[in-house]
Amino acid sequence: MHIALIGCGRIGRVHAESIALHPKAELVRVCDAVEAAAREVAERFGGTPGSDVDAVLGDPNVDAVVIASPTPTHVDLLTRAVTAGKAVMCEKPIDLDLKQVDDCRAAIGSSASRVMVGFNRRFDPSFRAVRERVAAGEVGRLEQLIIVSRDPAPSPAEYIATSGGLFRDMTIHDFDMARFFLSEVVEVSAMGSNLVADYIAELGDIDGAVVTLRGADGTLCHITNSRRCTFGYDQRLEAFGSLGMLSVDNLRPDGVRAYGVQGTEGASTYLDFFLDRYTPAYRAELDHFIEAIGNGTAPEPGFDDGRAALVLADAAEESLRTGRVVKLDPAAAEGQR
Amino acid sequence: MHIALIGCGRIGRVHAESIALHPKAELVRVCDAVEAAAREVAERFGGTPGSDVDAVLGDPNVDAVVIASPTPTHVDLLTRAVTAGKAVMCEKPIDLDLKQVDDCRAAIGSSASRVMVGFNRRFDPSFRAVRERVAAGEVGRLEQLIIVSRDPAPSPAEYIATSGGLFRDMTIHDFDMARFFLSEVVEVSAMGSNLVADYIAELGDIDGAVVTLRGADGTLCHITNSRRCTFGYDQRLEAFGSLGMLSVDNLRPDGVRAYGVQGTEGASTYLDFFLDRYTPAYRAELDHFIEAIGNGTAPEPGFDDGRAALVLADAAEESLRTGRVVKLDPAAAEGQR
Amino acid sequence: MHIALIGCGRIGRVHAESIALHPKAELVRVCDAVEAAAREVAERFGGTPGSDVDAVLGDPNVDAVVIASPTPTHVDLLTRAVTAGKAVMCEKPIDLDLKQVDDCRAAIGSSASRVMVGFNRRFDPSFRAVRERVAAGEVGRLEQLIIVSRDPAPSPAEYIATSGGLFRDMTIHDFDMARFFLSEVVEVSAMGSNLVADYIAELGDIDGAVVTLRGADGTLCHITNSRRCTFGYDQRLEAFGSLGMLSVDNLRPDGVRAYGVQGTEGASTYLDFFLDRYTPAYRAELDHFIEAIGNGTAPEPGFDDGRAALVLADAAEESLRTGRVVKLDPAAAEGQR
């Protein structure tokens, strides 16, 4: 598969490396608004660098496009790439505005089945193993899902200002994880807090949250978020059911523990950079995309999964504002599937 | 201190043993509606057995009364014991009806300072150590408190029928634990589920719940409950703050782990009986009562703590019914202190 | 069973409490060379205090004697008690001199089957569970046994001077544990070190050691000892076999863990007093003694187990001196059974 990369920032580079290492893929074009960035990536991982999107989308040698450019460009690039007949892997979120997402969906029609959205955590070996073991019945009927997701440190004000808010920027990964386990979500309730950074409050955003979800089958889920965690990138999950529980602990960078008068069993802080924590997930995500498109099956999570997570983020926002449980109507829920 | 015990059920016996083992206390009277039960306890742990409450409360040799009889008798016995000049340790809850609790409070007036309510978990060495280390600043400003509390197996229908419901019967311990860390709670939001036992649904109760609380200072707390947990009595807590986190894991009955082709590090199931898990807590609770009454200071948790937990249970019930965050007004909150 | 206690030091008191709490036992006599010590124990746990051993052994109301006096008195007291028809539980070691032990054995003859030696660790719930699971085949054929046993801090010089040396005083517990798993030991090899305290070297003793044993069936075992461990009483074991491994971790006094910039998962130091670590073992040990004598069966570990552990200590001593593997001849090995 000949792949073009659009967007050469932090995540773009990760995808470039994954493509370069993949036996069935080749990076043929690398595009960034800043051509120097494209050149740097191309030098390292291959492909023709450039800053002209039209050249990329018009190249018949390009089978698939990975979109890792800034969020506001996603809908436009995704629509054009699909229209040009390319398979697309688009970084999350599709857009911050549900209306835009729906318009895009209408525009691409059935080609949505060739679009994958970059919820990389579904491909983390630990989360995926738990998902599969739950599906295989190991915990019986799933009853309660607990997700803890905390960033090591808050992003700078410039980032927060255009992020769409905690729910659309950060929790959206957890909403997708909740859907990965629960499928359809029918109720959303949220509380937020401003305890981490004043500039976040000044920008009208929250920096901590607890969200409770109910699945259509009654399963309860709650998500705890914080923009700051001193001991690393806190990424845990518990799937509790009628027969038992499966949990995902944080990962340690080494196997060392310390013992002394001050205490015992002390380990290092956890991996504190999302790219370190999720490197294997990014690799596996790209692998799935290449396999699915190669086989002519729809990659997962797809466009509609990207939309569904945004619906949950909007609902959380509404619950925060109104102090009410937000019920999602069947039509909206349908979109979640 | 000469102590009388009223109520010789499971918890009554635990208190009898704690009193018998305490160097500063003596069990002088043992009372139960079923006199044989009183006799059995007296034989083992000392004291004069009987079934006549008046004889107990009229005995000038009795300094303090431990009330471990059925919930509906608590208010009456507590009021009479206080009126008779006795210090009182009363099992939780004071009553299932807030109106009754308020009337009782009015009746006993300032003598409430000689009443302790049996929220034993405050005396668990692990929870208490975390509370003290949080108070000492170890996690910085407390931001998020996560409580998981699951019973090994659902109580029988007869018990559930008169329990007052999950929030007043089971979560009430967690509400008290939340208050132990957060002090004043100003918002309550709850979702419940019926996934464990049909007879619980038929009795109009829930058997699982997720409750979110907000403290007056903005700290968020959530509580996860279930009436069934196959791997033991699941009693955990995480206190997360600006500088770090302190957690309480479950306790194992031994130090054994197993390794083989099927996996590694497998431990035994957790202690699955609340009396095993909390034996040291029950001992420490009684010790605190004896110390406090002996020193003329008010034992903690006191009557008003018992009331405050019930206020939170009522609020959770209301949130469940209305799908709204319930805000507690200052007057109600005052009662929480 | 009517039990007399001889010796009211630290361990004597533990046994007194175990007897007092046991439903089938009664402490009828308490004896110590220092009568005040006997009186204090009797006051707390029952029995007639005194300092006259003859009065104890001559009392027909005494069924069994627990010997917890200083080591040099063991052989004499044990012999007299057995001769007086009493069942005996004797603290370890029987004596520091194998010749004395053998003479004692000859003197008591078949009554040895009513003597138990206080290797309490066999009754620790974790070690015992592993022993039973190994016997049930869970790790397949046992191949390697690793024992780590370190004291929190070195005993004072006065104690060390009369202790018989590290192997006879401290490792003897581990030799018994090795025999608990391996039965017959046929080879012993030892290295010692002096790294902890100068006064121990000056007394001609070592303060650290590594001992390797081979069982008659080829199983290898090694024991690591130190007289000092800053993080608590380090008492661990691994039983490794053809199908897997069972391990015993150290026990923590609570379930708290800490997380922060300095690291994660930090727990408290381990229990650092042998009586705290092994309280349940001392209780279970006495319970076994009472059950076995009551049923007319021989308690385990018996007199010959006490002797066998001393044989291993002597062999380790010899290996240390000669730099050779010491082979135990069948006759000596027989005594081990």
Add this chain to the structure above:
Amino acid sequence: MHIALIGCGRIGRVHAESIALHPKAELVRVCDAVEAAAREVAERFGGTPGSDVDAVLGDPNVDAVVIASPTPTHVDLLTRAVTAGKAVMCEKPIDLDLKQVDDCRAAIGSSASRVMVGFNRRFDPSFRAVRERVAAGEVGRLEQLIIVSRDPAPSPAEYIATSGGLFRDMTIHDFDMARFFLSEVVEVSAMGSNLVADYIAELGDIDGAVVTLRGADGTLCHITNSRRCTFGYDQRLEAFGSLGMLSVDNLRPDGVRAYGVQGTEGASTYLDFFLDRYTPAYRAELDHFIEAIGNGTAPEPGFDDGRAALVLADAAEESLRTGRVVKLDPAAAEGQR
């Protein structure tokens, strides 16, 4: 640095990948007796393939040679490569015969400082972190070092037959690890066992061992080996000292744990392939080689470290045969440094 690889087996490929990924290195020649193997590696990781060693060593464009061919070829290739002026990284062991090693050492003279021996475990992030923290004084004076090293499954008979025996083939890594912490070793004592596979005994080799070492400063070390471990590749270490302990646990492939009626906290089996466990170590090892040679400093572990580990293996063999502690004389010890 332009590097040539000689030997394209399992480990050769790992080195090829490390070289290809290294920013300062380029794989210029790939050589294997089976030319097809060389071609396959060259296709994937670069370089000119071939089967002619002379062509490799005669190429002035080659700065350094990585020797990953069968052990019997090491001494010859190493000598020729050094003579040809190349820096060399040679897989362990240099040779199975100490005489050959000494002759080789004499032949290469001071050029030994441009030879590195592939004891990859020194570069494992966990072991290295412990080594550095011990050196920084975190455990005080190092007193006892415990190494557990067990392979998942025994190698086939053909491999065992030419392996040089357990001590020279497998324990040699642990001898090097012991020297990494202890520097000079002055005493060696060993016991072996045949419990795993009959064909190993028939070949005159052992399949399990316990080895005890004493460092020149009195530190004790013991090593436990087995050719079979059902739960993965068991690679652990404990460095115990006067102030505390640092340990290296096994690494898990994911962060999943399971809880149910059968038990709690069950994790996956450990990584069971040495290349998975030590991938980062192989990368770091090559990086060190490139840095050291680039800077003109001697890489570590060097030729003399390779010799010293073999001296310890021979001593263990002698101890096994004689049942004695083998004392290493200063001259031999010198070679260890």
